[in-house]
Amino acid sequence: MGKREHYEPGTFSWVDLQTPDPEAAKSFYCDLFGWEAEDMPAGDAATYTMMRLDGDVICGLNELSSEQREQGVPPYWFSYVNVEDADAAAAQARELGGTVHAEAFDVLDAGRMAIIGDPTSATFAVWQPARHIGARRVNDPGCLTWNELHTHNLEVAAEFYRGLFGWELEPMEEDGKVVYLVIKNAGFSNGGITPLSEQEQNVPPYWLAYFTVPSCEDSVERIQGLGGSVMAGPLEIGPAGKIAVARDPQGAVFAVFAGETDD
Numbered sequence: 056m057g058k059r060e061h062y063e064p065g066t067f068s069w070v071d072l073q074t075p076d077p078e079a080a081k082s083f084y085c086d087l088f089g090w091e092a093e094d095m096p097a098g099d100a101a102t103y104t105m106m107r108l109d110g111d112v113i114c115g116l117n118e119l120s121s122e123q124r125e126q127g128v129p130p131y132w133f134s135y136v137n138v139e140d141a142d143a144a145a146a147q148a149r150e151l152g153g154t155v156h157a158e159a160f161d162v163l164d165a166g167r168m169a170i171i172g173d174p175t176s177a178t179f180a181v182w183q184p185a186r187h188i189g190a191r192r193v194n195d196p197g198c199l200t201w202n203e204l205h206t207h208n209l210e211v212a213a214e215f216y217r218g219l220f221g222w223e224l225e226p227m228e229e230d231g232k233v234v235y236l237v238i239k240n241a242g243f244s245n246g247g248i249t250p251l252s253e254q255e256q257n258v259p260p261y262w263l264a265y266f267t268v269p270s271c272e273d274s275v276e277r278i279q280g281l282g283g284s285v286m287a288g289p290l291e292i293g294p295a296g297k298i299a300v301a302r303d304p305q306g307a308v309f310a311v312f313a314g315e316t317d318d
Contacts, residue, residue, distance in 0.1 A: 057194035063241035065220035068189025069135035071115030111192040130307035145169035177260035194316035201265035
């Protein structure tokens, strides 16, 4: 099982869903992945929901703020990368051409985080753990397994993330053209970077969260039966397995993967 007690700096460790309807989202994902929802106080009368699988914390869920709704921000899954020092990471991101949307701040006693936009405008968070290290379990069915950047400028994104996290980026080519970069951190594959297609020129860059499932076909059927929609797949990705990209009933995009994973 993919139990975790620690994440090396530069490793994706957490995702949470920002949604306009937490109750409906909890119902959808608990039915889809077998999660259990635990609402927790988050200061100023706010609530943050921890999603658990067999007792292990898997990811989080939070209601979109009124400000985000007024700005027309759609529901989305948000990716976190562990760092040793959130303040230093934010400062370095700015030096590398990124945008710091929220300077480092404490999240109660759980840790410290900053919200950053890369130079291609994809947004993510850096997480300096204290009590909360991130997901206590990954890669198993129902758990986070991959984080993938979809961007309009592969080279600019690659240079930024190499500088910020020290990632090694292993290129995959087709007809002499780089079509994918595999993110490697601390000796392990940690995600990927892929270019948005010509048909997606108006789509803002984003990080896509993948969750492991026993069967892509069964998950696609389940997603549709629960009121979600399937955008792509099931698609074979060579010997690695199959993927599908979907939207939950509120509109947040996520992906499922069926295949071999690391422990």
